[in-house]
Amino acid sequence: MDQSEPRAADQVIRGIALYREFLDLPAQQEVLQALRRVIAAAPLFHPQTQRGKQMTVRMTSAGKFGWVSDRRGYRYEPCHPAGMPWPPIPPAILRIWNALSGSDRQPESCLVNFYGEGARMGLHQDRDEKDMGAPVVSLSLGDEGLFRVGNLERGGPTQSVWLHSGDVLVMGGAARLTYHGIDRIRFGSSRLTPRGGRINVTLRVVT
DNA sequence: CAGTAACG
DNA sequence: AAAG
Numbered sequence: 001m002d003q004s005e006p007r008a009a010d011q012v013i014r015g016i017a018l019y020r021e022f023l024d025l026p027a028q029q030e031v032l033q034a035l036r037r038v039i040a041a042a043p044l045f046h047p048q049t050q051r052g053k054q055m056t057v058r059m060t061s062a063g064k065f066g067w068v069s070d071r072r073g074y075r076y077e078p079c080h081p082a083g084m085p086w087p088p089i090p091p092a093i094l095r096i097w098n099a100l101s102g103s104d105r106q107p108e109s110c111l112v113n114f115y116g117e118g119a120r121m122g123l124h125q126d127r128d129e130k131d132m133g134a135p136v137v138s139l140s141l142g143d144e145g146l147f148r149v150g151n152l153e154r155g156g157p158t159q160s161v162w163l164h165s166g167d168v169l170v171m172g173g174a175a176r177l178t179y180h181g182i183d184r185i186r187f188g189s190s191r192l193t194p195r196g197g198r199i200n201v202t203l204r205v206v207t
Numbered sequence: 208c209a210g211t212a213a214c215g
Numbered sequence: 216a217a218a219g
Contacts, residue, residue: 052208053219069218113218123215124218148215154217158215181218183215214217 006100013159014149015175019100022168027092028141028192034090035112035141035199038062041087042080044114050074056119062110063089065206067128074128076109076206089203096139097203100170103134107203115145115198117187123150123158123179126171126204134205135172141165141201142193144186150179165190 009017023031044058047069061067065076066086079085089110097107113121126136140163147169150158160183163169171178188196 047218049217049219051216051219053217055218057218059218067218074218120219122217122219126218150215155214160215179215181215212216 006102009170011161013161014151014178015171015173016149016178016180017170017172018161019168019170021164021166022096022100023139023166025166025192028166030092031090031139031201032141032192032199034092035201038087038090038112042066042084043082044112045081055121056115057121058114058116060112061086062093062112064108066109067111076128093139093201093203096168097137100168101135101137101203102172103205105134105205107137108206109204111202111204113200113202115143115182115185115200117185117196119185119198121182123148123154123181125177125179126202127177129204129206131205131207132176135170135176137203138169138171139201140167141199142190143196143198144189145182145198145200146184148181148183150181152177152179154179165192
């Protein structure tokens, strides 16, 4: 249906649009509550990389496909490693996509990454999707995280920015394949997550 | 297969 | 090599 013109980004970092505090506190709480139901249906798991190293984040997914990683590689699967189908993407999360993606398509995958104390994610590209035409939309909830932005290939200078609860990133166009990662979490810095931790929710078209 | 260096 |  008709949408108002999307709000302008607060900052653009190498083509990645940052919308600071796109969700206010009540909206963050609504999404968090929905994520608790997602995690109840599809528990967080601790993936391994292709080379057998355990990642420090725990993750799960919602939607038609979820991202999984093990020695067989990175890929999207229709079911959780424990066998159950992924639950549907909560409407409160779909609204963010519809407000900011600029895409006609709906997201097929909603990856939920939980960063506990000391968790990080190395520089990587989101390149496991067959269709890279739609952007990746990324919501931060809970503790602050230091986001690092690299280049379209490995190497070269990088830039970092602290992300806060409610911030949304849109990685589209030429920036869709930019290397990025999370260097550090300020554990316990947010009041949204009383027991600490950062949650990142990423929406993608996969097929 | 694992360990190390270096990357950022 | 490396969502390490």
